[in-house]
Amino acid sequence: MIHFSRFRLAFMLVSLIGIVALFLVTFLHFGGFKRSIQFNGGIRFSMALPAGIGKAELEQGFARAGFQPDQVRVVDIIRNSYDVELGPSLRDRLDAELKEKALQNQAKAEELRRAGQPVPEELTNNPGVLDVIEAAVLKEMDLEPQVIMARETIAASYGENLLQLAGGLLLFTFAGIGIYLTFRFRFAFALGASLALLHDLLFTIGFIGVMRIEPSIPVLAGVLTVIGYSINDTIVIFDRIRETAEDHAQQTLRATMDLAITQTLSRTTITGVLTLLAVLALLLGGAQTLVDFGLIIAFGIVVGTYSSIFIASHCVQYYEEFRSRVRGT
Amino acid sequence: MIEKRDLLWRSAVAVLVALLSAILLSSNFAVQELAIGFREYYRDPSGARIDIAPEEIKDFIRDRENGLLLYFPDSECEPQAEGRLSAERRCVLRDRFITTARINELVQAFPGLIDERDTRLLPHWSERLAGYWTEKGYRDLRVKLGLDLQGGMRAVFRADFDTYLKRVREKNEPEIRRIEDKLAQADTPAEEKDQLRQRMEALQAEMQLDKARRFDLLREAKQIIDKRLAAQGLTEPEVRAQPDSDSIAVDMPGAANSGEVLARIKDTTTVEYRIVNAEATARINSNPENVEVIRRLREIYASGRVDPFEVEQLINQAALQGAIRPEEGRVFLYWRRPANQRAGKALPSEFRVLGPPALDGSDMAYAEASVNPDSSYYMILFRLTPAGAERFGDLTRTNVGKAMAILWGDRVVSDPNINEPIYGGSGQITGDFDEEQSAEIAGVIREGALPMPLDAISVSFVGPSLGQESIVNGVLSVILGFLVVVLFMIGYYKWSGLIAVVALLLNLVIMTAVMSLLGFTLTLPGFAGAILTVGMAVDANVIIYEKIKEDLRAGKAPSLAIESGFRSSLWTILDSNITTLIAAIVLSRSEDGPIIGFAIVLFFGLITSMFTALFVSRVLFDWVQTLTNFRRLSIGYGFARAEARR
Numbered sequence: 001m002i003h004f005s006r007f008r009l010a011f012m013l014v015s016l017i018g019i020v021a022l023f024l025v026t027f028l029h030f031g032g033f034k035r036s037i038q039f040n041g042g043i044r045f046s047m048a049l050p051a052g053i054g055k056a057e058l059e060q061g062f063a064r065a066g067f068q069p070d071q072v073r074v075v076d077i078i079r080n081s082y083d084v085e086l087g088p089s090l091r092d093r094l095d096a097e098l099k100e101k102a103l104q105n106q107a108k109a110e111e112l113r114r115a116g117q118p119v120p121e122e123l124t125n126n127p128g129v130l131d132v133i134e135a136a137v138l139k140e141m142d143l144e145p146q147v148i149m150a151r152e153t154i155a156a157s158y159g160e161n162l163l164q165l166a167g168g169l170l171l172f173t174f175a176g177i178g179i180y181l182t183f184r185f186r187f188a189f190a191l192g193a194s195l196a197l198l199h200d201l202l203f204t205i206g207f208i209g210v211m212r213i214e215p216s217i218p219v220l221a222g223v224l225t226v227i228g229y230s231i232n233d234t235i236v237i238f239d240r241i242r243e244t245a246e247d248h249a250q251q252t253l254r255a256t257m258d259l260a261i262t263q264t265l266s267r268t269t270i271t272g273v274l275t276l277l278a279v280l281a282l283l284l285g286g287a288q289t290l291v292d293f294g295l296i297i298a299f300g301i302v303v304g305t306y307s308s309i310f311i312a313s314h315c316v317q318y319y320e321e322f323r324s325r326v327r328g329t
Numbered sequence: 330m331i332e333k334r335d336l337l338w339r340s341a342v343a344v345l346v347a348l349l350s351a352i353l354l355s356s357n358f359a360v361q362e363l364a365i366g367f368r369e370y371y372r373d374p375s376g377a378r379i380d381i382a383p384e385e386i387k388d389f390i391r392d393r394e395n396g397l398l399l400y401f402p403d404s405e406c407e408p409q410a411e412g413r414l415s416a417e418r419r420c421v422l423r424d425r426f427i428t429t430a431r432i433n434e435l436v437q438a439f440p441g442l443i444d445e446r447d448t449r450l451l452p453h454w455s456e457r458l459a460g461y462w463t464e465k466g467y468r469d470l471r472v473k474l475g476l477d478l479q480g481g482m483r484a485v486f487r488a489d490f491d492t493y494l495k496r497v498r499e500k501n502e503p504e505i506r507r508i509e510d511k512l513a514q515a516d517t518p519a520e521e522k523d524q525l526r527q528r529m530e531a532l533q534a535e536m537q538l539d540k541a542r543r544f545d546l547l548r549e550a551k552q553i554i555d556k557r558l559a560a561q562g563l564t565e566p567e568v569r570a571q572p573d574s575d576s577i578a579v580d581m582p583g584a585a586n587s588g589e590v591l592a593r594i595k596d597t598t599t600v601e602y603r604i605v606n607a608e609a610t611a612r613i614n615s616n617p618e619n620v621e622v623i624r625r626l627r628e629i630y631a632s633g634r635v636d637p638f639e640v641e642q643l644i645n646q647a648a649l650q651g652a653i654r655p656e657e658g659r660v661f662l663y664w665r666r667p668a669n670q671r672a673g674k675a676l677p678s679e680f681r682v683l684g685p686p687a688l689d690g691s692d693m694a695y696a697e698a699s700v701n702p703d704s705s706y707y708m709i710l711f712r713l714t715p716a717g718a719e720r721f722g723d724l725t726r727t728n729v730g731k732a733m734a735i736l737w738g739d740r741v742v743s744d745p746n747i748n749e750p751i752y753g754g755s756g757q758i759t760g761d762f763d764e765e766q767s768a769e770i771a772g773v774i775r776e777g778a779l780p781m782p783l784d785a786i787s788v789s790f791v792g793p794s795l796g797q798e799s800i801v802n803g804v805l806s807v808i809l810g811f812l813v814v815v816l817f818m819i820g821y822y823k824w825s826g827l828i829a830v831v832a833l834l835l836n837l838v839i840m841t842a843v844m845s846l847l848g849f850t851l852t853l854p855g856f857a858g859a860i861l862t863v864g865m866a867v868d869a870n871v872i873i874y875e876k877i878k879e880d881l882r883a884g885k886a887p888s889l890a891i892e893s894g895f896r897s898s899l900w901t902i903l904d905s906n907i908t909t910l911i912a913a914i915v916l917s918r919s920e921d922g923p924i925i926g927f928a929i930v931l932f933f934g935l936i937t938s939m940f941t942a943l944f945v946s947r948v949l950f951d952w953v954q955t956l957t958n959f960r961r962l963s964i965g966y967g968f969a970r971a972e973a974r975r
Contacts, residue, residue, distance in 0.1 A: 235901075239904050287795050
């Protein structure tokens, strides 16, 4: 039997510090979560290219002009046409630069006007973000303006309310799980499982922030998968704790828990390692969405396994001790 | 001891489930038949009719450069008549892996030649079987691929703000005139005047379309489109507002019958209340020539193939013959079902001349379908918003004795007389509705109508958002991940591991079958997620096997260890899965497509994995036991080989 409970305070502190650190780095160092076309909108150019220029050249052309495209996709093979999409960070950065420049130009133009001098056209004619990108790319790739079939500012396809909504749903999830576990076990266990779930969720979200993963639907799916895994993992151990408690009624809660965790340790590691192996293969996938998805789940499995062993049951212990102390006084 | 008869029964159940799943998946690998229907004529932009000669169709079918063979090079389209279409106007081709994207591409490339309504994949026998009891007679079982894997259709809609303005003006005008009158009156108290001025400003603001307001309207339209696509069962579409050009782009993965979906997206159908102009209505209906027009209209609608251009012409003709002046109102058709015949189809039966809309779906806060106790039809109960309730009260008070028409789209569905003013803000819509229709109307009121009409300005095809290379690599990596799990299980648990792997594969087959039955759209992360769910399903086997090993170590005989391993793991597996199921159920109550999709996969994945781990692998274990005569159990390392002491 391994005496996990001896170090429970250390585990709690490690987790707390870990979560706080991830969020601090996300917000202080990176200035928040990364943004994406799906959630924040962006820019799209539709282009029909002359023969001989393909997807790779187009991607390189944009990159050389200083605008790394988020996505380039083939629209029509016969007409050799493509969609190039640029993300929100680029759009906002350019927008801010251009606005500042426009203000300067305006000031200059005003000065000239006051002095009674003619105002040159480039001071009053301020280009927009789309114009700037188009001009730079066409020049870089040596193309005619006709290749641009359409250019659009695109709004977000999933609103910010998706995240609020997900938050609301999580509350209901906690409530549902809480009720079931209170009914099947005791309230203390419901609390422990919910806290372990919250722990994994916060860690995973912090990880997304620090790893600069762009929010997207696959990312959301990854987080939801972690939730499923985390719950599953915790309950298996809780079940064994209950069984052990029935067999060894005279033991203390701490001893019972240590014994149950030790007994299930082989299962916990095997399942964890197995799922992790399957996920690690995804990291070789090549497609960015798959790599992001794999990274989140791989991290979630590690954290989920950690919290099942080191956090969930110790939360139950703390709560039970707190309750008996309250009852004792 | 294992009872032979019991075991045979359990095996039969497992085999039956596997067989059923295989049948559900069979249509994906079968040779498919695509029926293509050709038009008899099309209309050029000016509305003139241009006939299509059979020779033109024949040439098109054989054309390798610019016709059908460019899209389906390996197959020949054989002429085949069906129903209304002669063999000259319909042909059937056979090919494998005909995706909806390919069909859409073909149809959209020749909109004037190919009739989309008659162009569809003919159902496979398994699809007829799965949908035998449905109205269509079959159920689509082919696995659909998402935008990232297969690409899809991008439709761009431009918001028609001119019509929007016209409609808002038409709706606000009476109120503005009333306010102006009141403001002009000297005896209106100053306090009320202030209120009226504020209201006037609000009305005027509604008619001012600056950039921010247009963007708001676009976003409102976008949300409604999202809801509509979700109601169509189209998972994972991407809808985006494009404020620069006042348009909305809708990307849809492999939508079948693109025309139907496009029509549904830009459907502006809503419920409206308009006051009937009784005098003009009597005039237009009593005109003997118009009786003939109605007869013609009934014919058109009864045939099921409606040419909107022709209908509009006929209505204009009727208005002219009835000498209806524009200021008297607009002419609509009043639809009735044949008397005393519930099954009969509703058809236009009379004209109605109606004033401007007095109230519409946006004034209603909630609606639901209900049985009408006074007739054999259904009705819709609704509750109005506070502002709508006030307007409805005013409307009914000032029009007592007149008839009030209720419109569903451009159809007058009923026109009850107003006997007394109606206050209180709730009401009902009656008409010859059947259950389905009443549910549809209630649904549209709840979802909300589009704030403005949308014009489809372009329909194009977008390639997969992932490159070919990433798709191949992605799929390979997912398979690799799965293989790792398989090898580990067999390496660690030996023959017992093989049983777990068999259960796992079966789980994958059942899950895919359920997904195709539900019409799910498969994306690359979705694929990875499904495999991962299967990977996690191994967990149930791991729990059972570790328990069996524990018992073997404690000296139990293999058959007893298996028995107690499965029994004591049952509640552990149920508890952990039920808790996760609760999470899945909560998530599926969300309003957002992607979250619902995930929850559904999780839900069915959990149920099928419980079935395979607890039921199927037990059946396999019992067979192995029976065949090896309870002698030994191969379940990997960790203890000396367990030789049974019988």
